[in-house]
Amino acid sequence: MxxxxxxxxxxxxxxxxxxxxxxxxxxxxxxxxxxxxxxxxxxxxxxxxxxxxxxxxxxxxxxxxxxxxxxxxxxxxxxxxxxxxxxxxxxxxxxxxxxxxxxxxxxxxxxxxxxxxxxxxxxxxxxxxxxxxxxxxxxxxxxxxxxxxxxxINTRKTSYVHAPFEPGKAEVIEQGTDVTILTYGLLFEQALIATEILKSEGLSVGLINMRSLKPVDEQAILKAVDQSELIVTLEDHFLTGGLYTIVAEVLLKHQKTAKVLPFALNEKWFKPALLPAVIEYEGFSGKQVAEVILGYQTNHIQPEILKPQFAE
Missing domain, CATH: 3.40.50.970 (Thiamin diphosphate (ThDP)-binding fold, Pyr/PP domains)
Structure with missing residues (x-):
C-alpha cells in the first residue's frame, strides 16, 4: 500500500x-x-x-x-x-x-x-x-x-519488512556488543548494508531504527549503550539538534557516558546531485560507513565530515 x-x-x-x-x-x-x-x-x-x-x-x-x-x-x-x-x-x-x-x-x-x-x-x-x-x-x-x-515522508521501497509501530518506541533490528548503529529515515538502507559488512568482519553489530524521534525511546538508547562498546548515529541532518544531540541529551539525563561516533552534516549543506551520488559524495553509503567504523575501532579515526572545515 x-x-x-x-x-x-x-x-x-x-x-x-x-x-x-x-x-x-x-x-x-x-x-x-x-x-x-x-x-x-x-x-x-x-x-x-x-x-x-x-x-x-x-x-x-x-x-x-x-x-x-x-x-x-x-x-x-x-x-x-x-x-x-x-x-x-x-x-x-x-x-x-x-x-x-x-x-x-x-x-x-x-x-x-x-x-x-x-x-x-x-x-x-x-x-x-x-x-x-x-x-x-x-x-x-x-x-x-x-x-x-x-x-x-519517505516513499522509497526496500525489501525490509518492518515491525508494527508504537509512538515513542524504536524498532530494534539487531542487538550487538561491539557496535550499535542508531539511524532513521532514508539512511536506514545504508545502515543495513553497513551492518552486514561489519558482521562479515567478525563484529557483533546492533541496528536500531529510531523511527520515533519525539517522543524518543530512551530505554532502547540506554540498553544499546549498556550492551555495546561503540554507539554510531547515522542521519541525513545537521549534527546539531538531530539524533546525535538526542542521544547526548538522553545520556546526560541518565548520568551515563558512552563512545559515540556520529555521521551527520557538519554545518554544511550537501552537494546537489542524483541521490546515489549525493550519498556517496557525502560519505553516507553503507560501505563508507562500515569502513569508518572499522577505522575508528582500530585507530579512533573520525570521519571526514566531522573534521573542521577551513576556508582556503
Whole structure:
C-alpha cells in the first residue's frame, strides 16, 4: 500500500480527515476528485495553510497538510509553533523530500535542520520512517493521535519488512556488543548494508531504527549503550539538534557516558546531485560507513565530515 492509498482509505472511512496542500500534490494527485471539499490547495502559502489547518482542528477535523519539508519546517515555523504546537492541536504535517531525499536541490530546498526545529516546539511529535513499508505502518497511529505531528515522508521501497509501530518506541533490528548503529529515515538502507559488512568482519553489530524521534525511546538508547562498546548515529541532518544531540541529551539525563561516533552534516549543506551520488559524495553509503567504523575501532579515526572545515 502506498501513502496515497492509505490516506484515501482512511479519509473515505472518516469524514474528519481534511487533506491540504500548499501546491504540492506529488503524494496525493488522485485525492481532489475523491474528497471534493475535503481537499484544499491553498497555493504557495504554507503559513496560510497551517493557520487554516489549526482552525479545522479546532472544529474536530484531522487536517493532514502537505508541503516540501524545507518550506513546511522553516517558512511556516511560527504558525506551526503558535497555531498548532502551543494549543496542541492535531495538525498532521507531511513533509515531502526531507534530508537527502531533496537530492538534486540546493540549500534553499534542503531540509536538514527540520528535526531540530520541529522537536523544539512544545507538544509537537516528530517521526521519520525508514521506507514506504515503515511509513504505511506508522501513519495510522500518527494520524490517530490527538497531538500535532511532523513526519519526514519517505516513499522509497526496500525489501525490509518492518515491525508494527508504537509512538515513542524504536524498532530494534539487531542487538550487538561491539557496535550499535542508531539511524532513521532514508539512511536506514545504508545502515543495513553497513551492518552486514561489519558482521562479515567478525563484529557483533546492533541496528536500531529510531523511527520515533519525539517522543524518543530512551530505554532502547540506554540498553544499546549498556550492551555495546561503540554507539554510531547515522542521519541525513545537521549534527546539531538531530539524533546525535538526542542521544547526548538522553545520556546526560541518565548520568551515563558512552563512545559515540556520529555521521551527520557538519554545518554544511550537501552537494546537489542524483541521490546515489549525493550519498556517496557525502560519505553516507553503507560501505563508507562500515569502513569508518572499522577505522575508528582500530585507530579512533573520525570521519571526514566531522573534521573542521577551513576556508582556503
Amino acid at each position: 502506498s501513502y496515497e492509498e492509505l490516506l484515501t482509505e482512511l479519509s473515505l472511512a472518516d469524514e474528519r480527515f481534511v487533506v491540504m496542500t500548499a501546491e504540492n500534490r506529488a503524494l496525493i494527485r488522485n485525492l481532489p476528485q475523491l474528497l471534493g471539499k475535503r481537499f484544499i490547495d491553498t497555493g504557495i502559502t504554507e503559513q496560510t495553510m497551517i493557520g487554516a489547518a489549526a482552525g479545522l482542528a479546532l472544529r474536530n477535523r484531522i487536517p493532514v497538510v502537505h508541503a516540501l519539508a524545507s518550506f513546511l519546517s522553516m517558512r511556516a515555523f511560527e504558525f506551526i509553533r503558535t497555531d498548532a504546537g502551543i494549543p496542541s492541536l492535531p495538525v498532521k504535517l507531511s513533509a515531502f523530500i526531507p534530508g537527502l531525499l531533496s537530492d538534486a536541490n540546493g540549500p534553499t530546498h534542503q531540509a536538514i535542520e527540520d528535526v531540530s526545529i520541529m522537536r523544539g516546539i512544545p507538544n509537537m511529535t516528530v517521526f521519520a520512517p525508514a521506507d514506504e513499508d515503515d511509513m504505511v505502518k506508522m501513519m495510522p497511529e500518527i494520524w490517530a493521535s490527538p497531538k500535532p505531528a511532523y513526519t519526514r
